[in-house]
Amino acid sequence: MFYIRTADKLQRTARWIEQLPGGLAYLKEVVLEDRLGICASLEAQMQELVDSFFDEWAEAIADPAIAAKFRQFANTDEGLEGVETEKDRDQSRPVYWPRDAATEDFAGLRDRWSSTSWQPVIEASYFAGADDMPNGVSAAIKRGDTQLALWRVKGRYYATQQMCPHKRAFALSDGLIGQDVPSSSSSCSGAANANDARNGEKEETQGEVTEAAAKTAAAPWISCPFHKRNYDLSSGACRNDDALSIATFDAEERADGLVYLRLPPVEELDAALGTSKWKVKKGDAEGEGPFAELDRKIGFKGRRAKKPGVRPVGDLPMRRPVEVMAGGGCGGAPEW
Ligand code: FES
Incomplete structure (x- = not known):
């Protein structure tokens, strides 16, 4: 508590103790010998902290209304993998970014669909309150094998493909909205x-x-959360990378309480924008990976202390109850 009360914002404990007048010796006097007469107060504050702690993620999972916000798609419980995984140092991780951007003329798709029709995709109530928020409200929509992004911003709906063509990340609905002043x-x-x-x-x-x-x-643009390519939500043009563009779709709310998108037949949509076509796969990555050069430099040879074939020991019991360490918290803290 003494650290919490006296450290600067985001100051690590190492920097804090370095800058504490009197250093470690002074700290011992304060917390062990009660030099300042504040130990009872610090104890009470710590107890309040422990008593008020709760596991936000456990709460979210237990509450269906909150858990629903973490579904991949707003219109279905189904999911789609946007990137393959691979093993690295005995751990599974997403494959590295692809070497090349997808430079197809996605924006031009709206003029090339063989036909389009208005199709309901989600209840308009999902976007309640959107007009009061600067970033509006967004939704990831699954249609066949295709992922779409849908926004309500300042009273209007916009819809695009979900994939950012820069590194083929299915993430545009998580981006920030911007709008130029006309x-x-x-x-x-x-x-x-x-x-x-x-x-x-x-x-x-x-x-x-x-x-x-x-x-x-004057139309808003969406900024990809990864490397900030900015796409015009009206034209689909990328404002800071001429090689890139995204498909856009007309969207509107109707009296039946549903939001409709004007889409091509699902097979045609999937052929152009399907997840299985664009998801990042093994072999798409650039070069040998970002850590290969570092591994060579430091002579990294993996887990040298283990013989091949020796399995890690699993399910080691905690020697003390987690409550002692984390105040009845999430239960994930090891004892060290
Ligand atoms: S993935 Fe790089 S800007 Fe979107």
């Missing part, structure tokens, strides 16, 4: 939305800037 030359269209242009409005030349182009400029 310039004065296009502010006349600020209240409108790019979806309107896609839904049938014609572009009309207005000086050098078309009205639809001005609307597109």
Whole structure:
């Protein structure tokens, strides 16, 4: 408690004790000899901390309403693996990033589908409160083998593919929304939305800037949570990497309380955007992996102290109850 009360924000204990006037000797005087007369207070504060501790993850799993927020997809309990795993030093991990980005013209798919139809994908109530939040509310949607991302932002719906083509990460619904402030030359269209242009409005030349182009400029963009490629939610263009783009889809809420997407037939959708086609697989990685050079440099040879074939000893019992260490907590703390 003395450390918690006196350390700077995010200051590690090592730096804290280095900077504590009097160092370790002073600390012993404070906590063992009660030099400052605060030990009873520190004990009480520690007890309060222990008494108020609870395992947030255990609580989340036990509460169906919270657990539902951690489903992969908002419209189904089914799941899809977006990346293969492989063994490394006896442990399973996702394969490394792929060597190449997916540079297909995903944005152009909307003009190449053989046909499209409006299809309900999720209840609109899922997005309750979205308009009060700067990032809106997003949902990952599963359709066949394809993963889609759907947002409600400032009263409008936007839908795209879920995969960021940079490293083929299925993550766009977890990104942050951004929106440029319209310039004065296009502010006349600020209240409108790019979806309107896609839904049938014609572009009309207005000086050098078309009205639809001005609307597109005001459309929000999604920033991939991994390496911050920014995609226009209207056009699908990547704003900071010309080689990349994403597929976008029209989306709207209807009186039946459902959100609809205008999608191609599911087979066609899967052929273009299916998870099994794009998920990162063994062999897609760049080079020999990020740690190979380091392993060579330090002469790493794996678990040299173990003979081949010797299995790790499992299920060693804890020598003391976890409660002693973690105050009745999550139960995962080893004794060392
Ligand atoms: S995976 Fe790299 S920016 Fe999205």
